[in-house]
Amino acid sequence: MFRKKAGEVLIDLLIEWGVDHIYGMPGDSINSIIEPLRKVQDKIKFIQVRHEEAGALAAASYAKLTGKIGVCMAIAGPGAIHLLNGLYDAKLDRVPVLAITGQVESDLLGTDFFQEVNLERMFDDVAVYNQRIMSAEQLPAVVNQAIRTAYTKEGVSVLTIPDDIPRFEVESEARGTSSFFVRSEIFAREFDLEKARQLLERAEKPVILAGKGAKGARESLLSFADQIGAPIVITLPGKGVIPDEHPFCLGGLGLIGTKPAYEAMREADTLVMVGTSYPFTGFLPNSAKTIQIDTDPSQIGKRYPVDVGLAGDADKTLKWLTTHVTRHHDRSFLERCQQHMKQWWARMERQAENSSTPIKPQRVIQALQQVAHEDAVLSVDVGNVTVWMARHFRMTEQQFIISSWLATLGCGLPGAIAGKIAYPDKQVFAVCGDGGFGMTMNDFVTAVKYDLPIVVVVLNNHKIAMIKFEQEVMGNVEFGTNLVNPNFAQYAEACGGIGYRVEQPGDLLPAFQQAVSQTKPCIIDVLVDANEAPMPAKITFGQAAGYAKHMVKELFAERRIDLPI
Incomplete structure (x- = not known):
């Protein structure tokens, strides 16, 4: 009688749970899982990312957009470590994610073997369910429990699987459990x-x-x-x-x-x-x-x-x-x-219509607004770009996702990749600053590889601009915030996508109109004003005083004037 191996059972259970794709990078300690996954690409598609962090961020974004569990996979040691940032994003934004990680073989655990890391300890804080699979017979029940817990507790489940376990056959006496979960209906007293x-x-x-x-x-x-x-x-x-x-x-x-x-x-x-x-x-x-x-x-x-x-x-x-x-x-x-509020919108409109150069960030959002469909997906990165989108983009029926509690740079592009996989017929935009895009830009080739025609909008001011503003409000001189960027439009072309470089306000809308009509991933690289501060809606005396103090420091720093003792 044919009995399935544990790796095959794992993939079968994921299919039962409705999982249709996994983000990850193959490698030695998960090859015994990758092989059965390869055989069911018509049911679960493997999305090969270029960095496991992007895979975990994409899994979290998929869960935010759909409510369905996002799944990511990595090898033991370095691959598993790379997942952490995306998993913490899922934890803090309270969405269900399953992380499957490899581990050294069972008989090598505790010997300080190559790439051995105590993964259960490492994932303990981020996970609502965190287990190492000890045997093939244990695997089916633990997989079901991991996914059920991720859904019901709205968090991250981690399964660590030693490299030998997926190759063992699951005996007939293995404990059987159900591959579903139920929700309760809560009503106040x-x-x-x-x-x-x-x-x-x-x-x-x-x-x-x-x-x-x-x-x-x-x-x-x-x-x-x-x-x-x-x-x-x-x-x-x-x-x-x-x-x-x-x-x-x-x-x-x-x-x-x-x-x-x-x-x-x-x-x-x-x-x-x-x-x-x-x-x-x-x-x-x-x-x-x-x-x-x-x-x-x-x-x-x-x-x-x-x-x-x-x-x-x-x-x-x-x-x-x-x-x-x-x-x-x-x-x-x-x-x-x-x-x-009417007066506020009029003020926002005046800001967005500013035709000066370098281009004002608010004008970029206005151009996006003109081409975005009612059902578009907007994956927004962290930084000044968050301010411009929060204030200036006027949501109707669009979906808006961001790393809201962890506020991690680099979430924009992985979120757009997940958005296009979840909703292939919708417009999907990643709206990023140059700092955030630079964190995960290597996975633009992932969008190219899987024919995901997303539009990445990069507000490029060669600055970590929000930190520049924070330093100035504290009364300090700006330091450590300058960025040396490539031409992101040329980068898009080098990756096999399409790039648009925009330096003049009049070229903004045509670039957006062309990008949304393409069938390839696009980058719109917009040179924006680095000195356009994301001023709070209400400025406190302390903020104003700090900014004034910064301006004095800048004056003396530029002129090299020594203050009297």
Whole structure:
């Protein structure tokens, strides 16, 4: 009677779980897994990346976009170590990812053999499930448990598989388990709902802060906002939960947010946090009554004091509140916020229409807006580019992903690769700074190899520009932020893609229009103004004083003037 080897069983189980592609780099300690994977390329496609970090970032991005588990693979030692950054991105943004890593053979463990690393210890902090496979018979149950745990705990599962295990046959007495998971339906206690209702009845200046957890609850969120007359402020991970130009939307909050959102929070007497555990509490009201809605009770009150916690699904909770709270007829606070937002958009429009050179970053986002479809996927990197996209790109139905909690440079390109694999018929853009793109640009050839016609937009100012601004706000002289970049358009051509170099504002829109019509991966390399600071919506005295101090230091540094003792 034919019995399958453990490597074959592993691949069969991944297929049962609906996995259709894996990001990775083949190598000696996973060759016994790569071989059975090779035989089922019609069911699970192997996406060979050029760096395992990009594979892990792509797996995390795929999970963010689809809700399905992202899978990445690496050899023991260096390959597994390279996965860590992408896995921490998945952990902090709470999405399901499975990492499969090789290991030295079982009888060599503990001998300090070539490429042997204590992977269980290394992955202990990042993983919600972290196991080394000890036998072929153990593998089926552990694989199922790893994937089930990643889904239910919204995190990273790691399976470390010694090189000999996949070659062993799985005996018939191996423990059998189920290849599926179930979700629970969470709803807040009636006692807590009633407390929230009473608090909302007394609200005169309510504000809603909506995060990622409110996605999928758009209609109930808008109905609730209308019922209580509240503007909606959006966190960065929640961008797109409602359209940016919706009458209730005040945009983002914090250093990358809008002035109307900042002002609304200053005035608010009642705050409703929906699906967010917002960390920058200095931007939240000082003394507002606060209601927090979250499916995870451990997040409620974790970072900001709340008066009422509602542990429940956002959609169902908001529907209950809308039904039970008396409609607020005084719309004066909401209308004042809306007027401020109209003025803000007019200000953003003026910035985007600036035709000076070097090109203003805001103008690049305006060009992107003109060609992006309603259902486009936007994978945004970290840095100043985050500010420009958060403030200036007006979301409608697009999907927006970013490394929101880890904020790791280099996430833009892997996210776009994952986006095109997930949605081959949609436009997919990577919007990157030159610093972020430089971190993972080697995997542009991965997009070329697999015929993924993504459009990579590089805001090229030869600077780590956000750090330049941070140094200046501290009152310091800029240091260590200059970059020496290649011509990214020529790089695209060298890789087998298509490149556009844009130095004049008038060439921006034609370059975008040509790029989105291509069937190959493209890079639009835009030379932008390095001195365009991502100024906060509201500048504090400390920031202004620090910037002034920096300017004085720059003056003396440039003229080499010695200050008197």
